Amino acid sequence: MISFSHPNLNNGKPLHLRLSPTNIQWTYNLNTKIKDTYGGQVVQILGINYDKLMIEGRFGLEGPHGKNRPVEEFWDYSKSTGKMTDLSIGLTQLTSYFKDYFDIASQGANTRLSGNFNQVPMTVNYTSYIDPNEGNIDTQANQNTQAAQWSVYPINFPSYSRAITEFAPQWKIEFEIEEADSNVNTFSVVKEIDRIKEGVGYNSSNKFSDPYAQVQSTDAQGNTTLMNLGFSIPSPVDNVRANFAQFLPTLDLQGLNAAIDNTSGPVTDNPYRTAALSIYARGQANG
Amino acid sequence: MASLKNRTGYLYFYKEIPTMFKENASNAVLSSPLDNRVNLSKKLFKQDLWITRISQPNQLSGQSYQSRFTKHFYPRYYSPGNLSVECITNSQQNYQEVATFIRGHHKFMANLPTSTYAQSFQANISPFLMTLSIPNEGILLQGIVPSFNLNKKGVFDPAPAFNFDFIILYDSSRSSDAYVSSAVKTWQDIRIGDSLDVQKEQRK
Numbered sequence: 260m261i262s263f264s265h266p267n268l269n270n271g272k273p274l275h276l277r278l279s280p281t282n283i284q285w286t287y288n289l290n291t292k293i294k295d296t297y298g299g300q301v302v303q304i305l306g307i308n309y310d311k312l313m314i315e316g317r318f319g320l321e322g323p324h325g326k327n328r329p330v331e332e333f334w335d336y337s338k339s340t341g342k343m344t345d346l347s348i349g350l351t352q353l354t355s356y357f358k359d360y361f362d363i364a365s366q367g368a369n370t371r372l373s374g375n376f377n378q379v380p381m382t383v384n385y386t387s388y389i390d391p392n393e394g395n396i397d398t399q400a401n402q403n404t405q406a407a408q409w410s411v412y413p414i415n416f417p418s419y420s421r422a423i424t425e426f427a428p429q430w431k432i433e434f435e436i437e438e439a440d441s442n443v444n445t446f447s448v449v450k451e452i453d454r455i456k457e458g459v460g461y462n463s464s465n466k467f468s469d470p471y472a473q474v475q476s477t478d479a480q481g482n483t484t485l486m487n488l489g490f491s492i493p494s495p496v497d498n499v500r501a502n503f504a505q506f507l508p509t510l511d512l513q514g515l516n517a518a519i520d521n522t523s524g525p526v527t528d529n530p531y532r533t534a535a536l537s538i539y540a541r542g543q544a545n546g
Numbered sequence: 547m548a549s550l551k552n553r554t555g556y557l558y559f560y561k562e563i564p565t566m567f568k569e570n571a572s573n574a575v576l577s578s579p580l581d582n583r584v585n586l587s588k589k590l591f592k593q594d595l596w597i598t599r600i601s602q603p604n605q606l607s608g609q610s611y612q613s614r615f616t617k618h619f620y621p622r623y624y625s626p627g628n629l630s631v632e633c634i635t636n637s638q639q640n641y642q643e644v645a646t647f648i649r650g651h652h653k654f655m656a657n658l659p660t661s662t663y664a665q666s667f668q669a670n671i672s673p674f675l676m677t678l679s680i681p682n683e684g685i686l687l688q689g690i691v692p693s694f695n696l697n698k699k700g701v702f703d704p705a706p707a708f709n710f711d712f713i714i715l716y717d718s719s720r721s722s723d724a725y726v727s728s729a730v731k732t733w734q735d736i737r738i739g740d741s742l743d744v745q746k747e748q749r750k
Contacts, residue, residue: 290612305614306612306613306614306615307614307615308612308616308617309617324682324683324684325682326681326682328684330684330721332684333683333684333719333720334684334719334720351683351684354602354604355720357604358604358626358720360606361604361605361606361621361624361626362624362728364606364621364624365606365621365622365623365624366624378620378621380619412606412608412619412621413606414605414606414607414608414619414621415603415604415605415606416603416604416605417603417604417605419601419602419603419604420599420600420601420602421599421600421601421683422598422599422600422632423597423598423599424598424599425599435608435610435617435619436617437616437617437618437619438615438616
């Protein structure tokens with residue numbers, strides 16, 4: 260079930276529709292700034308936004324129509340109760356509700372609602388569950404699930420149409436989204452960041468930006484090994500690499516490789532290995 | 547509690563309230579303030595319609611600005627669209643009567659003195675506009691039919707269907723008091739002077 264509420268409409272009480280919508284669409288965008296650099300392309304995440312939210316649905320028997328009815332019934336949306344047996348809200352009443360909102364948000368008054376200028380967004384509650392991990396909005400709502408709540412501005416109500424051949428009037432509303440439901444937010448952000456982490460972003464072993472990438476490999480056990488070094492380093496290799504950086508002013512990659520490979524004598528006498536291990540041990544001791 | 551049926555042909559500035567529309571032949575009535583004081587016969591006072599479909603778009607336009615995590619929208623203008631009306635008639639004669647009726651109102655509006663216009667629109671409702679009443683849908687509107695297209699298809703069109711737009715200037719639908727209407731749009735007369743007919747009268 261879906262409901263709309265606004266503090267200045269219907270005394271703040273929500274307007275319930277008996278039948279759930281048949282179609283909900285929204286567009287999600289990640290605002291990024293892409294910069295090409297010498298070391299590779301950098302994608303900076305600036306923020307997120309949602310574009311239009313579009314909700315469609317149909318009415319069944321709802322809404323009083325026909326001859327000899329009191330005037331007040333036709334456009335009155337105040338009798339909404341939210342019960343499945345409530346037939347008081349049909350297309351005419353829904354139209355009346357959104358017409359009043361448009362008046363309130365733009366000029367603030369009509370003959371029904373004088374002096375009610377208020378531009379706060381409308382709240383849409385949809386009692387179906389949106390999982391923060393799965394993002395599934397089709398799961399049936401139950402007592403343990405919370406309604407999805409959107410903060411939106413209705414901008415288009417194009418569907419007021421009555422015809423003698425239409426027995427299940429269709430309604431359609433477009434909204435600007437100020438804030439999506441928190442679960443939708445979480446799901447969207449997590450999903451987007453996961454997508455980015457798959458292949459784009461900073462990688463410590465980027466062969467274009469890391470001078471040691473070509474001498475580094477990972478074995479089947481997950482240990483990082485510096486190729487041709489002759490031994491494996493069980494702990495984070497980054498510490499060792501960072502400390503090796505002090506040799507960089509005098510040794511480029513080729514020189515480092517040559518120094519390690521061409522050292523005579525036993526491997527344990529390798530001065531660079533000794534230096535690296537001592538610096539690494541010192542780093543470990545200092546936390 | 548007033549029923550819409552009793553407000554069907556409301557034209558409060560006339561002493562004589564027109565008879566109600568025939569329910570077996572129509573589901574709506576289009577009334578016009580034409581009378582003998584103008585230039586047409588009383589026969590064209592109201593026109594029964596059989597409406598098959600109505601629709602009206604409503605839009606709220608504004609500007610949106612993006613912050614880091616939210617997009618703010620600032621509503622500016624409400625744009626109520628015209629009521630689009632589809633009708634069907636039972637004869638070519640009836641179809642042409644509708645056209646004559648709307649054309650008569652156009653001539654009536656074009657010949658109104660400007661001063662009369664200005665004065666009348668200061669009130670909450672205008673006596674010079676057309677009234678469209680669809681009782682079964684709770685619709686009671688005042689406005690203008692800006693154009694009407696008359697198609698003649700010969701003998702193969704015994705029940706002509708047609709459609710027209712109704713520019714809604716005042717809406718009494720949602721008010722329990724027929725005299726209280728909301729101004730959906732503001733009518734602006736171009737005020738280039740009185741009409742030719744009035745100028746001729748003044749020259750005399």
